Amino acid sequence: MSDHDLAAALRAALEQRDRVVRPPHFATMWTDRGERRRPLLPWRPLVASAACALVVVGIVWNSTQRPARLDPVLAHQLSSAEYWRVPTDDVLVYEAAPLSADLPSPTGLQISLEESLL
Amino acid sequence: MRHNPLIDPRELEQLHGQCFSWALTCTRGHRSEAEDVLQMTYLAIIEGRARFDGESSLKTWLFAVIRNHARSRSRHLRYVLQSLSRIAAFAADEQTRDEPHSETHRLVAALHALPNRQREVLDLVFYRGLAIAEAAKVLGIGLGTARVHYERGKATLRRQLAALERMP
Numbered sequence: 001m002s003d004h005d006l007a008a009a010l011r012a013a014l015e016q017r018d019r020v021v022r023p024p025h026f027a028t029m030w031t032d033r034g035e036r037r038r039p040l041l042p043w044r045p046l047v048a049s050a051a052c053a054l055v056v057v058g059i060v061w062n063s064t065q066r067p068a069r070l071d072p073v074l075a076h077q078l079s080s081a082e083y084w085r086v087p088t089d090d091v092l093v094y095e096a097a098p099l100s101a102d103l104p105s106p107t108g109l110q111i112s113l114e115e116s117l118l
Numbered sequence: 119m120r121h122n123p124l125i126d127p128r129e130l131e132q133l134h135g136q137c138f139s140w141a142l143t144c145t146r147g148h149r150s151e152a153e154d155v156l157q158m159t160y161l162a163i164i165e166g167r168a169r170f171d172g173e174s175s176l177k178t179w180l181f182a183v184i185r186n187h188a189r190s191r192s193r194h195l196r197y198v199l200q201s202l203s204r205i206a207a208f209a210a211d212e213q214t215r216d217e218p219h220s221e222t223h224r225l226v227a228a229l230h231a232l233p234n235r236q237r238e239v240l241d242l243v244f245y246r247g248l249a250i251a252e253a254a255k256v257l258g259i260g261l262g263t264a265r266v267h268y269e270r271g272k273a274t275l276r277r278q279l280a281a282l283e284r285m286p
Contacts, residue, residue: 009221018135
């Protein structure tokens with residue numbers, strides 16, 4: 001096969017390929033997709049910063065949520081010898097107290113001397 | 119256009135078909151890859167990451183940009199494509215097993231199987247009518263090197279065609 005024949009055969013084959021595989025419309029690649037993407041680019045850092053700020057605010061909000069103060073009567077019942085008589089449902093309405101939570105006042109507990117010695 | 123004042127979009131539109139065809143050759147006939155490469159090229163032109171300075175013809179410059187994008191993309195996706203192309207080749211073989219292989223199919227398959235530079239220089243010279251010197255500009259290589267790839271490409275293509283003709 002001479003160079004000329006090889007070139008002609010290759011040209012015909014590639015023309016056939018290009019007839020089968022048609023290019024997408026120029027307008028869809030140039031204007032619609034290309035130009036539309038560009039204006040969004042400067043906003044990306046702002047959107048990312050706003051999303052980060054929202055996450056930080058959410059974390060701070062959750063960490064400042066305080067559980068309800070413990071009812072003094074319930075606290076007294078729980079500190080007695082018969083703490084097991086307290087219904088579980090009464091205890092479950094309270095969230096776990098954080099380490100820095102205020103404890104019930106000792107005067108409100110009204111524990112007798114005998115009870116405290118037990 | 120703000121970043122590329124020397125480019126007229128109407129001229130670009132006229133070259134669009136040839137650009138897609140060239141992108142197809144650069145991606146060994148993968149249509150979706152060719153579309154992605156062309157899209158990346160247009161974005162680079164719009165955003166000014168690729169600037170046309172008018173030193174060569176617009177067509178030569180465009181072909182060089184398309185080729186560079188195809189090469190950088192293929193470097194990133196090399197491992198994925200290697201495995202996928204094996205699967206695709208197997209599937210294509212399954213699909214066309216019962217069909218007679220036409221001369222056209224054999225030629226395009228043989229061209230796509232050539233090493234990158236041999237495939238590209240043969241496409242540019244034989245199909246797109248570029249001189250070897252222009253093809254060398256597109257490929258970013260010297261004229262002598264382009265001639266070597268041109269001669270080797272022809273020889274490889276002839277060998278592959280002969281081998282394909284011997285296959286049942």
